[in-house]
Amino acid sequence: MRLEVFVERLKSYDLQRDKDEIRAALQALATNRSVLSSHLYATLQRDGFDTRNSLYNAYGFVLHSDEDFTLRLSFWSPVETHDESETFIYNVNHNHDFEIYSVGYSGDGYTTVIREIQDDLPLQKGKRPRLGKQRILKLAPGTVLYMPALREIHRQIAPTSMSASLSLLIHPADLEQVDDAWCFDEDYIPVHPGIAAQEIALFDDTLSLLKADPMFSDKSKEGDEPCLT
Numbered sequence: 001m002r003l004e005v006f007v008e009r010l011k012s013y014d015l016q017r018d019k020d021e022i023r024a025a026l027q028a029l030a031t032n033r034s035v036l037s038s039h040l041y042a043t044l045q046r047d048g049f050d051t052r053n054s055l056y057n058a059y060g061f062v063l064h065s066d067e068d069f070t071l072r073l074s075f076w077s078p079v080e081t082h083d084e085s086e087t088f089i090y091n092v093n094h095n096h097d098f099e100i101y102s103v104g105y106s107g108d109g110y111t112t113v114i115r116e117i118q119d120d121l122p123l124q125k126g127k128r129p130r131l132g133k134q135r136i137l138k139l140a141p142g143t144v145l146y147m148p149a150l151r152e153i154h155r156q157i158a159p160t161s162m163s164a165s166l167s168l169l170i171h172p173a174d175l176e177q178v179d180d181a182w183c184f185d186e187d188y189i190p191v192h193p194g195i196a197a198q199e200i201a202l203f204d205d206t207l208s209l210l211k212a213d214p215m216f217s218d219k220s221k222e223g224d225e226p227c228l229t
Helices: 003-012 019-029 035-047 082-087 197-212
Strands: 055-057 060-065 069-076 099-106 111-116 135-138 144-147 152-157 163-170 182-184 190-193
Touching: 003 019, 003 035, 003 060, 003 069, 019 099, 019 144, 019 163, 035 060, 035 069
Parallel strands: none
Antiparallel strands: 055 060, 060 069, 069 163, 099 144, 099 163, 111 135, 111 152, 182 190
16 A cells, blocks of 8 residues: 555545554554665655755654644664664654554564553552453564553563564544543552653754755755765
């Protein structure tokens, strides 16, 4: 399935009810081996080297985003050190303040450990919520992971080979959430709201330096375009 077809189908679905159709469409898109190269070619044609509309973080690309949903392609690398693990936010218990579908795209895929929050929201810092039984899923190619907003805690374990996944984020219809997304310690005690704030700030700072470089600026004068070799 081409990216344009996927987006058109999603716009025809009821994003709250048509979950089976969404899963099937995402699995079909994951069979497209050129989805990233086609997206990058179209982005370069439209924006040049301006990365504001195409990068999500240091290892992820935004393939589409509108008021209803965002589609990302993320890469997941094997790691050998703690610093590498932090870059990919592995082994960090967290939940999300949006509904998410993920499908394995390539490689063996990361493993995720999930537990359902059974207490009422909002959560309280330092107070461990009641949790459901642990379940484990490996995001191999074609396998779909679904998590509702706020209600599930998960952590990702690094794959054994370079992997990629496609993730569909359904934007909340009600912007006034009953709770924030949280990070939890190894005992599932809420530590702080927000996920990887330090890593995101570092990436944003690095990106701002890149944009300040005239070689990558969309404000370069005519005739000053960089020469690619």
